[in-house]
Amino acid sequence: MTDTLTHFIAGEAVAGAAAGESLNPSNTNDVVARYPAGGKAEVDAAVAAARAAFPAWADASPEVRSDLLDKVGSTIMARAKELGQLLSREEGKTIAEGTGEVMRAARIFKYFAGEALRRHGRTLDSTRPGIDAATYREAVGVFGLVTPWNFPIAIPAWKAAPALAFGNTVVLKPASPTPATAHALAAIIHECGAPAGVFNLVIGDGKVGQAIVDHEEVDGISFTGSQGIGARVAEGAVKRQARVQLEMGGKNPLVVLDDADLDRAVACAIDGAFYGTGQRCTASSRVIVTEGIHDRFVEALVERARALRVGDALDPATQIGPVVSDSQLEQNMRYVRIATEEGGRLAAGGERLEMTNPGYFMSPAVIADTAPDMRINSEEVFGPVVSTVRVKDYDEALAIANRGQFGLSAGIVTNSLKHSRHFRRNVRAGMVMVNLPTAGVDYHVPFGGTRKSSYGGREQGFAAVEFYTQMKTVYVAG
Numbered sequence: 001m002t003d004t005l006t007h008f009i010a011g012e013a014v015a016g017a018a019a020g021e022s023l024n025p026s027n028t029n030d031v032v033a034r035y036p037a038g039g040k041a042e043v044d045a046a047v048a049a050a051r052a053a054f055p056a057w058a059d060a061s062p063e064v065r066s067d068l069l070d071k072v073g074s075t076i077m078a079r080a081k082e083l084g085q086l087l088s089r090e091e092g093k094t095i096a097e098g099t100g101e102v103m104r105a106a107r108i109f110k111y112f113a114g115e116a117l118r119r120h121g122r123t124l125d126s127t128r129p130g131i132d133a134a135t136y137r138e139a140v141g142v143f144g145l146v147t148p149w150n151f152p153i154a155i156p157a158w159k160a161a162p163a164l165a166f167g168n169t170v171v172l173k174p175a176s177p178t179p180a181t182a183h184a185l186a187a188i189i190h191e192c193g194a195p196a197g198v199f200n201l202v203i204g205d206g207k208v209g210q211a212i213v214d215h216e217e218v219d220g221i222s223f224t225g226s227q228g229i230g231a232r233v234a235e236g237a238v239k240r241q242a243r244v245q246l247e248m249g250g251k252n253p254l255v256v257l258d259d260a261d262l263d264r265a266v267a268c269a270i271d272g273a274f275y276g277t278g279q280r281c282t283a284s285s286r287v288i289v290t291e292g293i294h295d296r297f298v299e300a301l302v303e304r305a306r307a308l309r310v311g312d313a314l315d316p317a318t319q320i321g322p323v324v325s326d327s328q329l330e331q332n333m334r335y336v337r338i339a340t341e342e343g344g345r346l347a348a349g350g351e352r353l354e355m356t357n358p359g360y361f362m363s364p365a366v367i368a369d370t371a372p373d374m375r376i377n378s379e380e381v382f383g384p385v386v387s388t389v390r391v392k393d394y395d396e397a398l399a400i401a402n403r404g405q406f407g408l409s410a411g412i413v414t415n416s417l418k419h420s421r422h423f424r425r426n427v428r429a430g431m432v433m434v435n436l437p438t439a440g441v442d443y444h445v446p447f448g449g450t451r452k453s454s455y456g457g458r459e460q461g462f463a464a465v466e467f468y469t470q471m472k473t474v475y476v477a478g
């Protein structure tokens with residue numbers, strides 16, 4: 001079945017001429033949805049609606065906002081199977097991962113239903129007698145949310161839920177490959193009773209994103225996507241002094257030390273590098289291995305990688321779904337080529353696969369014996385491609401882990417308390433994982449990176465209040 005998508009503006013489904021198709025990457029004969037392409041007119045209408053809805057929403061009892069978010073969370077949960085199916089069909093992650101992501105989105109709404117009720121201001125003792133000082137946390141206004149295709153419901157949820165919880169209104173622009181999943185979320189938010197204009201959806205390409213970024217009435221922008229586009233988003237926002245938050249790429253290292261449990265190290269690398277078809281900004285893309293365990297580790301990694309079942313995302317036996325699009329598959333294959341031309345050894349996978357149905361399949365690639373400065377170890381691939389680097393000892397591993405422009409997530413597999421402690425304190429990354437894959441985060445814990453990975457503050461958990469509220473300082477004399 002092919003859905004026909006609409007925008008949601010001012011509480012109404014707004015149709016437009018079909019401008020694009022969202023295809024099932026496991027079977028490109030299957031058109032998941034046809035969607036309209038919004039432009040400046042739709043963005044203007046959505047922002048005007050969000051602006052008009054803002055005062056009453058910001059003023060509403062926190063209980064009203066909490067109830068809406070809780071209901072959205074419960075509704076998503078009740079439909080997890082159907083939404084997971086849609087997500088996996090549209091994005092290509094396995095059905096287990098798709099349903100898991102839907103549950104994550106539901107729980108994010110429920111978490112922020114609680115946060116809406118929490119008081120985030122502080123009281124202070126003035127140094128002057130008879131005076132009280134306090135800080136309030138107020139809603140900011142209209143937030144523009146520009147979200148990627150790789151977590152098509154969880155990322156819109158973790159931006160929209162805190163925005164709404166703290167009294168802001170929203171205009172969401174989802175990524176072009178996955179509009180149907182975002183549309184399903186928007187429909188649920190409306191069904192659950194969001195007042196008109198509180199949550200708006202405008203579907204379209206980069207022009208919609210640009211119109212949101214440049215709109216004078218958009219007070220803040222939260223973006224997850226590539227570094228190149230992120231830089232443009234920041235430039236546009238800063239020019240007109242809007243708040244801006246960016247989550248961009250990673251080149252996340254996983255360090256494996258001689259004393260690591262081998263099975264655990266391989267499991268961390270397989271999950272971190274290949275689950276979600278490697279399409280996670282937190283994916284482990286460089287595995288840095290000390291020489292005492294190196295050969296055993298690479299051999300076991302190659303064996304596990306070769307045994308992974310690549311296939312249709314909706315087949316429960318599939319472990320690795322397709323890549324999201326043809327252009328992304330091309331990019332992955334190009335990096336495999338570049339890596340081998342630079343001297344890396346293709347030890348597993350790295351081939352385009354033909355299945356019964358036409359789709360974007362490739363075998364998970366392990367590129368061994370790479371040098372730290374190769375392009376494969378500096379540029380984000382965003383696919384099921386991992387490289388390994390052999391090092392002498394922990395110090396060399398840490399130095400290599402800290403190279404490059406990114407700093408999102410970093411992992412270490414070791415039983416050494418000394419090295420794990422040193423790594424936690426000295427690795428240049430916003431998130432550190434000890435004896436865990438670099439990817440796979442909790443829904444209620446702050447998320448974000450350092451250097452070129454993130455900009456403008458942390459998302460999620462208790463940190464979200466910083467971005468989605470502004471502080472007011474109040475002095476009162478009795």
Ligand code: UN1
Pocket residue numbers: 148150151224247279280281282438439440441
């Ligand atoms: C995860 O590792 O569980 O776009 C989440 C991304 C990240 C989310 C990763 N923002 O891949």
